[in-house]
Amino acid sequence: MNTLALAERLAEEHDLEDGELLQLLERRDPETGEYLRRQAQTTARAQYGNQVYIRGLIEFTNYCKNDCYYCGIRKSNQRARRYRLTAGEILACCDMGYALGFRTFVLQGGEDPWFTDGRLCALVSDIRERYPDCAVTLSVGERSRESYRLLKEAGAQRYLLRHETATERHYRQLHPPGMELSRRMACLHTLRELGYQVGAGFMVGSPGQSPEDLVRDLRFLKEFRPHMVGIGPFLRQQDTPFRDCPNGSGELTLFLLSVIRLLLPETLLPATTALGTLLPDGREAGILHGANVVMPNLSPEDARGKYLLYDNKLASGAEAAECLEQLRESLGKIGYEIPVSRGDSRIETA
Ligand code: 5AD
16 A cells, blocks of 8 residues: 555554554655644644643753653763752742742652652642642652552642653563563553552653564554654763764654554644754644644743753743743744643543
């Protein structure tokens, strides 16, 4: 079958056989890409209208006990300037975000043991108490079932934990011994069982990634059906073992956004910071390829310059109302608006 015919089937049936997905990825051409883009945009609009949801990202600690080969805040990076925001600083980010119209706060950090269950739960319940109409999303890596349970009880409703790759061999290429794909997957299942809205995802073009690996990622996503799927290009960071590896492709990332929108019409799909860093107008391009979420940075300026997962990370955020206004304007030009809303997923929770 030619690739356009495969793309048409994907748009109609929201699935393809693994072999067909592989063909679609390997033989993709601009015509097929444009067809999928239009279908993905139409599908996103059928689900979420012309609304693009925003989440306020608060990068609250860059301490990390892990040593992932791709990541700039890995523990072996002696050049990372480490910081932890205080509860007061985090709440100040929320105050500012709330005034700007954010109704979801994403607390993202490295796996920092200083943030015990007690400290993290206190933080979550403080935010929920202060802003009962807002959702709190956590993105703090692998923790025990008991920890996830306590955090849920404290008021966190959502959790982002990218699976990074659904292939054992590839997972070992990206992570040091001791990190296991099976544990990552077990965490994702636990989070779902506990009733969180769960986000999974992966980097496009990470070192060692084959087209077959990408097909396994897509199959995993289709079967797991996360509430959110975060994908962005791999971008090298100068102080990591992958410093000399090529960046992921923007074109392939956009193509995969469209494919994921068609595989999972109801999922929340962010146009990520990494995509915005790689491509000029990357976030807008993401929306036009089927994404429906953007996550502006609410972290204090000084923290932002230190949360360097990769080189040249886009640091423009929403700290000033103007930045959000600019985003509103550029999305307005392509026909979208940003509601003042929590922006829940249409996928049911456990
Ligand atoms: N390039 C792109 N994305 C990265 N992440 C970490 N390091 C990089 C990098 N060098 C992504 C991972 C992680 C998320 C928070 O950021 O997928 O899950």
